[in-house]
Amino acid sequence: MSKKTKQFRDLLLSNNLEFLLEAHNGISAKIAQEAGFKGLWASGLAISAQYGVRDSNEASWTQVLENIEFMSDASDIPIMLDGDTGYGNFNNVRRLVKKLEQRNIAAVCIEDKLYPKTNSFIDGNKQELAGIDEFCSRIKAGKDAQADDDFSIVTRIEAFIAGWGLGEALKRAEAYHEAGSDGILIHSARSDPSEILAFKKEWSETSPVIVVPTKYYSTPTEVFEDAGFSIVIWANHMIRSSIRAMQESAREIHDSSSILTIENEIASVKEIFRLQGVSELIEAEENYLPRKESTTEAIILAASRGEAMGSLTNHQPKAMISLKNKSILEHITDTYRSHDVERIHVVRGYKKEAINFPELSYFDNDDYENTSELSSFQKAIDNVDSDIYCSFGDVLFKPYLLQLLDESKDDLAITVDTQWQDSVNKDRAADYVTCSEPHSRENYGDSIFLKSIGETLDADSIHGEWMGIAKISSKILPMIKKEVDALSKHEDFHSMKMHHFFEHLCRLKQPIRIIYSTGNWLDIDSLEDLIRANNFI
Ligand code: SPV
Numbered sequence: 001m002s003k004k005t006k007q008f009r010d011l012l013l014s015n016n017l018e019f020l021l022e023a024h025n026g027i028s029a030k031i032a033q034e035a036g037f038k039g040l041w042a043s044g045l046a047i048s049a050q051y052g053v054r055d056s057n058e059a060s061w062t063q064v065l066e067n068i069e070f071m072s073d074a075s076d077i078p079i080m081l082d083g084d085t086g087y088g089n090f091n092n093v094r095r096l097v098k099k100l101e102q103r104n105i106a107a108v109c110i111e112d113k114l115y116p117k118t119n120s121f122i123d124g125n126k127q128e129l130a131g132i133d134e135f136c137s138r139i140k141a142g143k144d145a146q147a148d149d150d151f152s153i154v155t156r157i158e159a160f161i162a163g164w165g166l167g168e169a170l171k172r173a174e175a176y177h178e179a180g181s182d183g184i185l186i187h188s189a190r191s192d193p194s195e196i197l198a199f200k201k202e203w204s205e206t207s208p209v210i211v212v213p214t215k216y217y218s219t220p221t222e223v224f225e226d227a228g229f230s231i232v233i234w235a236n237h238m239i240r241s242s243i244r245a246m247q248e249s250a251r252e253i254h255d256s257s258s259i260l261t262i263e264n265e266i267a268s269v270k271e272i273f274r275l276q277g278v279s280e281l282i283e284a285e286e287n288y289l290p291r292k293e294s295t296t297e298a299i300i301l302a303a304s305r306g307e308a309m310g311s312l313t314n315h316q317p318k319a320m321i322s323l324k325n326k327s328i329l330e331h332i333t334d335t336y337r338s339h340d341v342e343r344i345h346v347v348r349g350y351k352k353e354a355i356n357f358p359e360l361s362y363f364d365n366d367d368y369e370n371t372s373e374l375s376s377f378q379k380a381i382d383n384v385d386s387d388i389y390c391s392f393g394d395v396l397f398k399p400y401l402l403q404l405l406d407e408s409k410d411d412l413a414i415t416v417d418t419q420w421q422d423s424v425n426k427d428r429a430a431d432y433v434t435c436s437e438p439h440s441r442e443n444y445g446d447s448i449f450l451k452s453i454g455e456t457l458d459a460d461s462i463h464g465e466w467m468g469i470a471k472i473s474s475k476i477l478p479m480i481k482k483e484v485d486a487l488s489k490h491e492d493f494h495s496m497k498m499h500h501f502f503e504h505l506c507r508l509k510q511p512i513r514i515i516y517s518t519g520n521w522l523d524i525d526s527l528e529d530l531i532r533a534n535n536f537i
């Protein structure tokens with residue numbers, strides 16, 4: 001893309017009618033660009049309004065400069081600053097031009113009034129015009145100061161605003177043109193375009209002419225096109241639309257003491273992030289920040305079909321069912337990644353070809369139809385040597401449960417939900433546990449261990465339900481592998497689940513640390529669970 005000064009020059013000199021939209025800060029500049037505008041008008045009125053001050057040079061010129069620096073950084077299209085009178089005499093204009101060039105501003109428009117100016121629509125006919133010669137000195141000094149030949153200085157004639165008429169406007173245009181002005185902005189406060197059309201007719205093609213139809217807004221755009229104007233500036237419509245939107249939202253929130261009714265009427269927080277370019281920062285962090293990679297790897301057991309999901313699993317395993325535009329499996333891997341787990345292994349079985357994310361590694365349990373969880377687990381641990389988290393392809397959970405497991409420092413720890421009676425698994429197979437102590441406020445800080453686990457424990461001995469999430473240290477992995485191997489010789493191995501294995505470890509007196517928690521996980525076994533999961537995410 002060519003430099004912004006050249007882009008603006010091209011707009012000014014193009015044979016078509018071009019358009020600038022007002023913007024008054026970084027985000028409005030970006031929004032205007034995204035709408036398709038090829039250039040921006042950094043309006044003095046709008047910039048002072050967003051600061052909450054009057055368009056009478058109450059905001060200092062360096063405050064304006066700071067603001068348009070954000071606009072320039074937030075957009076790729078050229079900006080013409082409404083530079084008011086140039087903020088003083090020739091000396092101020094040349095310093096302004098230098099500072100604008102440093103900030104990649106393509107053009108400035110200066111108007112032939114005196115500092116401090118006020119907005120042309122406030123008592124226009126009382127406004128004093130600059131002397132022609134003095135104003136020409138501002139133009140000349142600005143042109144001499146610019147380092148880039150393509151930087152443009154547009155001069156704005158206020159003769160109509162001040163009630164001087166066409167003759168004065170033309171006289172001034174001629175003088176400004178002679179002084180080096182790159183184009184004329186002819187301003188009018190009439191509600192019809194008669195003044196600007198009369199000017200254009202006389203001025204003809206001497207230099208490009210820009211108009212600001214704020215007051216003669218009902219004039220069809222073809223009129224400007226047919227008259228041969230260079231640029232139309234829609235000068236204040238972004239600030240006006242945002243004011244209206246903010247007033248309505250503020251009133252609604254105040255009157256209803258709630259934000260519920262406007263939630264869907266306003267931009268989402270995600271949209272703010274998009275406009276701010278948050279995704280670019282996330283990518284940059286990947287590039288620049290040192291990785292705090294966890295050495296713990298994850299194993300997700302996802303071999304089974306999940307018949308209870310009906311036709312949703314005709315062509316894919318349950319773990320691939322979509323929830324809010326992402327598969328259940330991706331939600332789980334996102335959880336691991338948010339906990340900085342880089343290496344994630346998935347044990348596939350049913351319709352394994354449906355799971356093929358390139359960033360995951362896979363072990364296949366091809367005999368998934370005749371085997372159960374422990375066989376899948378075996379397929380994975382035989383190939384892993386680091387600390388591992390283990391969970392299931394149908395269990396969603398919050399990352400903080402991984403943190404709790406990390407804090408335990410035990411070689412084997414599992415998370416247990418104390419509110420097993422409220423669990424969705426209440427009337428179906430669930431992994432109930434009896435522990436060395438039930439959960440209670442009194443035993444906070446105690447190390448509590450598993451005593452027994454199974455689907456058929458007596459209700460009065462149940463202390464909770466295993467959530468399906470475990471952490472195993474690499475220290476005991478050789479023992480774990482050996483014990484799974486030993487069990488695999490057993491004739492019931494094909495039907496063994498993870499709870500059978502943990503029960504086996506309890507018998508061997510291997511401590512299994514219990515991490516009590518409540519909620520924050522969800523087992524997806526039925527269509528109702530799927531609906532619940534939608535809310536969980
Ligand atoms: C501005 O947008 O600040 C302008 C145009 O100078 S006007 O408000 O019409 O004077």
Ligand code: MG
Binds near residue numbers: 044055082084
């Ligand atoms: Mg202005």
